[in-house]
Amino acid sequence: MDTLRLMRLFTRAVDLGSLSAAAREAGTTQPTVSKAINALEAHLGVRLLDRSTTGLLATSEGLRFHERARRLLDEYEDALADVRGHAHQATGLLRVNAPVALGQFHLNALAQEFLALHPDIGIELILNDRFVDLVGDGVDVAVRLGGPLPPDSVARSIALSPRSLVAAPAYLAAHARLERPDDLAQHDFIRFAWLADGDEVTLQRGAEAVTVTTRGRYRVNNALAIRDSLLAGAGIGLCPHWLVHDMLQAGRLARALPAWSGTPQQLALVYPSRRYQPARSRLFMDFLAARIGALPGWTSTVDA
Template sequence: MDTLRLMHLFTRALDLGSLSAVAREAGTTQPTVSKAINALEAHLGVRLLERSTTGLLATAEGLRFHERARRLLDEYDDALADVRGHARQATGLLRVNAPVALGQFHLNALAQEFLALHPDIGIELILNDRFVDLVGDGVDVAVRLGGPLPPDAVARTIAASPRWLVAAPSYLAAHARVKRPDDLARHEFIRFAWLADGDELALQRGAEMMKVTTRGRYRVNNALAIRDSLLAGAGIGLCPQWLVHELVQAGQLARVLPAWSGTPQQVALVTPSRRYQPARARLFMDFLAARIGALPGWTSTAA
């Protein structure tokens, strides 16, 4: 039994979503592909796919096996290229997870630029503000903003963005002037939900550090919602420069206590804790490391 061939047909079936598409790609027939996957299921003793009139659906076992099989096939192809003395062209589907705002402002455009450079690579960009299970969700690269990282992952910090206190001019005109950090406690402070430090805010002015306990009736777990709330005059917030710099330039938001800033927000590329990474993931991480630090509001920290 050619197990590697069967694994390849199975992974492509799940990637493409139909047996006929795999057959066309492999230059064979749909019944041949179906028999091959049936043989793989019989060999493993588990059902990998559920067939329906609308397409293919992986079972729980099929999803787990697909993740492991895809990486094994990638490593096998890289090993062949290495022993033959040349680099294998990066191919295949790259699964990327990132926060919503960062995806909308930067990663969507960067992904299109990367795809234009690498026509044999596909990207599945999943945007949400929770930290996913890299292995369980089949993620190749997660782009994370600040915060603690899971112990079973490998992180590479590539850039940082200063964090500014900002508010709408309408809010500042209607409320008491903020002259020093302690004054923030008397204002509506809009912050990200679930922060480890809660309402405590750490600020710095050169070498001087100060902690302030803020108050606010509104918390939200989405940076775009915080930005919109600040624009609407709902309060003061601490935001990374990349999120608000153009609004400050346009006068739609104003800096509060501009001599003070928060701890810079770092962006890290996170991968599952394993020695091997497919060539497409390595290429994408190097691409992001070179590009994000050069964007407005960011400073590169990549080596």
């Protein structure tokens, strides 16, 4: 029995959520994949998948086996590369999770650049604005912007983005003049939903720090929507520079209270807390650490 082949087909079926998709990727048929997984279940003596007309779902035993199997397959591929003298030529599929706006502004282009450098690696870039379960969702590397980090994970901070108060020039011209942080209470403040600090905003000017309570009728859980709302003149927002630097340069947005700034937004790379880390994950994180800090709106936190 080719156990490694059966494990590959099983892990890809779980990753892709479909026996047919796993079959297409492997260049075989759906019945062949189904029989392979049946054989693996018989060999293990446990049911790994629940199949239905709407798709498939890993059982609790299947989820545990999936994580261990992916790790074993990664180690096997790295061992092959090492013994053949090509350890630098990492292979396999890299599953990356990141916020939508960051993916659109930076990661999509960086992923293409990385793929060109490493032709034997594939990337599955999952963009959403929720915190995923790294292990449960089979994510190798998650890109996090600020906020608390998920449990049972390891984080590597690689860059910071300054945050400033910004608004459309037309909005600033039509509303009460901002002269000090407390004046924010007279303005419509647009913010990200579900912030731990709620409506409170802390601003710094040198060693001086002030916390003010803002007010606003609109909050949204997507950075692109915040950017669009600010451009439309809907209010003021405290935004990281990576999100708005181009609009500031073009004059479509302007800084308010330019002497004051918010706490810089941290960008961290997060991966499951486990002893073994695939070579492709290490390569990708090193690549991002070297590239993101040099992009407009960012400063690197990586030691030179």
